[in-house]
Amino acid sequence: MVRIALPNKGRVYEPIMNIFEQAGLHIIDHSDRSLFAKTVDDEITLLFARSRDIPEYVEYGAADMGITGVDFIHESGCDIEVLLDMGMGRADLVVAVPDDSDIEKIEDLEGKKIATEFPEITKKFFSSKGINVHVVEVSGATEITPHIGVADAIVDLTSSGTTLSINHLKIIAHVLRTTQKLIASKESMAKDGRKISEITRALESVIEAKGKRYLMMNVPVSSLDMVKKKIPGMSGPTVMKVESTSPMCAVHAVVPEKEIYKLINELKDVGARDILIVPIERIMR
Numbered sequence: 689m690v691r692i693a694l695p696n697k698g699r700v701y702e703p704i705m706n707i708f709e710q711a712g713l714h715i716i717d718h719s720d721r722s723l724f725a726k727t728v729d730d731e732i733t734l735l736f737a738r739s740r741d742i743p744e745y746v747e748y749g750a751a752d753m754g755i756t757g758v759d760f761i762h763e764s765g766c767d768i769e770v771l772l773d774m775g776m777g778r779a780d781l782v783v784a785v786p787d788d789s790d791i792e793k794i795e796d797l798e799g800k801k802i803a804t805e806f807p808e809i810t811k812k813f814f815s816s817k818g819i820n821v822h823v824v825e826v827s828g829a830t831e832i833t834p835h836i837g838v839a840d841a842i843v844d845l846t847s848s849g850t851t852l853s854i855n856h857l858k859i860i861a862h863v864l865r866t867t868q869k870l871i872a873s874k875e876s877m878a879k880d881g882r883k884i885s886e887i888t889r890a891l892e893s894v895i896e897a898k899g900k901r902y903l904m905m906n907v908p909v910s911s912l913d914m915v916k917k918k919i920p921g922m923s924g925p926t927v928m929k930v931e932s933t934s935p936m937c938a939v940h941a942v943v944p945e946k947e948i949y950k951l952i953n954e955l956k957d958v959g960a961r962d963i964l965i966v967p968i969e970r971i972m973r
């Protein structure tokens with residue numbers, strides 16, 4: 689039996705659930721407040737926990753695997769294996785000060801107070817730079833602290849930048865970049881390595897397929913070379929002979945979604961026709 693710890697709420701909950709569904713690891717028996725869920729694979733159960741607690745749960749064996757952010761992995765200091773980047777929950781942990789502050793660089797923070805939800809990362813960051821600071825631990829709404837005399841600066845996450853901006857804060861340094869990671873304990877890797885690889889591959893196949901499309905078209909043989917030059921296939925496009933009165937072939941390829949708009953016009957210009965673009969659910973390499 690493999691137990692996977694997943695965030696029980698928040699912005700990453702829904703996207704993670706969607707990846708499990710797309711990977712075919714359907715959840716059964718999960719009522720709203722339940723902390724456990726069975727999946728269609730009776731060797732895999734899910735448990736729902738706070739993102740911050742997931743590294744410890746995995747390290748101490750309460751779960752074999754988990755999904756959490758690089759921020760919480762570093763903060764915990766846990767010795768676990770990172771198996772896969774989930775390609776979501778992208779944010780930067782930054783040092784920020786009020787817009788009107790005289791503080792311009794981290795050296796100006798010598799002897800000052802820093803509020804954060806990430807005390808361990810913050811202490812390590814400043815001591816690695818040889819700067820002495822007082823770290824004030826808070827459990828949320830960190831952006832308010834410089835405006836109420838609790839701190840001179842904050843170390844907090846930012847992605848869109850909206851929260852910093854509405855709280856009149858400016859970034860003076862970057863501490864780390866975080867995304868969600870699939871993790872596992874070393875013991876579980878040794879014990880259930882085969883099952884853990886199977887789960888990793890299934891989730892990876894969904895992540896690989898994100899932002900990609902399957903492109904199909906008919907191409908007169910005389911245009912084939914020009915069409916091939918335009919297509920960035922995974923391992924070259926697939927070319928098949930088509931039964932038709934004039935020499936024709938079918939070309940299939942996997943292409944990045946963001947290139948489609950430009951690409952189909954270019955392909956049409958060099959002679960491709962009957963172009964079809966279809967979504968891809970999974971890619972298993």
Ligand SMILES: Nc1ncnc2c1ncn2[C@@H]1O[C@H](COP(=O)(O)OP(=O)(O)OP(=O)(O)O)[C@@H](O)[C@H]1O
Nearest residue numbers: 698699700739756757759777778779845846847866
């Ligand atoms: N602004 C953000 N953009 C992208 N990812 C973020 C952001 N803030 C937090 N995260 C990531 O979301 C994960 C969960 O963080 P957290 O426990 O704070 O939950 P949340 O989704 O922010 O909900 P809440 O703070 O309401 O509990 C963390 O791994 C963190 O890196």
Ligand SMILES: O=P(O)(O)OC[C@H]1O[C@H](OP(=O)(O)OP(=O)(O)O)[C@H](O)[C@@H]1O
Nearest residue numbers: 828829830845846847848849850851852
């Ligand atoms: O750059 P933005 O897109 O504005 O995102 C940044 C905000 O997101 C996180 O807060 P969250 O919503 O998790 O609330 P919390 O502070 O209570 O954790 C983070 O702590 C910032 O406050």
Ligand SMILES: [Mg+2]
Nearest residue numbers: 698699828845
């Ligand atoms: Mg949060």
